[in-house]
Amino acid sequence: EAGVAQSPRYKIIEKRQSVAFWCNPISGHATLYWYQQILGQGPKLLIQFQNNGVVDDSQLPKDRFSAERLKGVDSTLKIQPAKLEDSAVYLCASSFLQETQYFGPGTRLLVL
Amino acid sequence: KQEVTQIPAALSVPEGENLVLNCSFTDSAIYNLQWFRQDPGKGLTSLLLIQSSQREQTSGRLNASLDKSSGRSTLYIAASQPGDSATYLCPETSGSRLTFGEGTQLTVNP
Numbered sequence: 001e002a003g004v005a006q007s008p009r010y011k012i013i014e015k016r017q018s019v020a021f022w023c024n025p026i027s028g029h030a031t032l033y034w035y036q037q038i039l040g041q042g043p044k045l046l047i048q049f050q051n052n053g054v055v056d057d058s059q060l061p062k063d064r065f066s067a068e069r070l071k072g073v074d075s076t077l078k079i080q081p082a083k084l085e086d087s088a089v090y091l092c093a094s095s096f097l098q099e100t101q102y103f104g105p106g107t108r109l110l111v112l
Numbered sequence: 113k114q115e116v117t118q119i120p121a122a123l124s125v126p127e128g129e130n131l132v133l134n135c136s137f138t139d140s141a142i143y144n145l146q147w148f149r150q151d152p153g154k155g156l157t158s159l160l161l162i163q164s165s166q167r168e169q170t171s172g173r174l175n176a177s178l179d180k181s182s183g184r185s186t187l188y189i190a191a192s193q194p195g196d197s198a199t200y201l202c203p204e205t206s207g208s209r210l211t212f213g214e215g216t217q218l219t220v221n222p
Contacts, residue, residue: 004155031208042116042201042212043156056209091155095208100146103155 002026004104006092012110018080021107025073025094031055033101034067034077035091043091049075082111116204116213124219130190133216135202137183144205145178145185149198150215156201160187192220 005024013019025032030051035043046065048056051072060067064083069075079086089108093101119134144163148156160169160176162185168177175188185202199217203210 040214042203042214043210044212045209048208093156097208100158100161101156101208101210102158103148105155108153 004092004094004102006090006104006107008107009105010108010110012112013082014112015084016081018078019082019109020076020078021090021092021109023075023077023092023104025075025092026102029094029096029102030072031095031097032069032075033093033095034075035093037089037091037106039088046077079109082109084111087111116202116211118200118202118213118216120216121214122217122219124221125192126221127192127194129192129220130188131192131218133187133189133200133202133218135185135187135213137185137204145176145202146205146210147174147176147185147187148201148203150201151198159200189218192218194220194222196220 004026007022011019032049034046036046037043046060047067049069052069065079067077087110089106091103091106093103095101115138117136125131146161147159149159150156160171162169162176162178173190178185197218197220199215201212201215203212
């Protein structure tokens with residue numbers, strides 16, 4: 001069974017630039033999550049999708065972050081414009097309903 | 113506000129030692145509990161899932177227990193190996209939402 005795929009693995013941008021991350025969940029998993037993990041901290045949930053609908057985006061900084069999952073499969077997370085404090089690892093996870101979450105390898109973002 | 117406290121924050125042990133990692137939660141009404149490990153520069157790997165009807169779960173050298181009344185969970189690792197070196201996380205679960213603490217950074221020395 002293929003795992004959660006994410007790209008790119010690494011990204012370096014300057015502040016005020018835009019960036020987008022892509023996630024392909026495990027086949028058949030209706031629930032998709034995006035997490036932000038700042039160095040030395042645990043992951044923090046940014047947004048949760050159930051199919052193509054948003055279940056929880058209470059911790060998403062909506063003035064600069066957006067996410068979509070148009071066909072209920074792949075998802076993209078965008079930051080526009082980026083700030084220095086957005087430097088982190090962005091993790092995507094998926095699950096079948098509310099069971100075990102499976103995480104991708106993450107995208108490491110550095111904002112200069 | 114949900115918070116997770118993991119003790120100790122860091123642990124360094126010689127190979128072969130048995131060890132215990134601890135988690136405590138602010139919300140004792142825990143539905144289920146999932147322990148993860150995270151290797152440097154990588155995503156999270158699920159180790160054990162304790163369902164709401166269970167009190168413990170075992171996988172190989174790992175045993176996790178959950179005491180809902182006190183809001184605490186323990187991960188026991190038997191006969192530790194250098195390959196067990198990683199950060200261990202036990203997020204608090206509310207529905208499908210996971211709230212993570214900072215984890216326990218484990219180093220097992222050969």
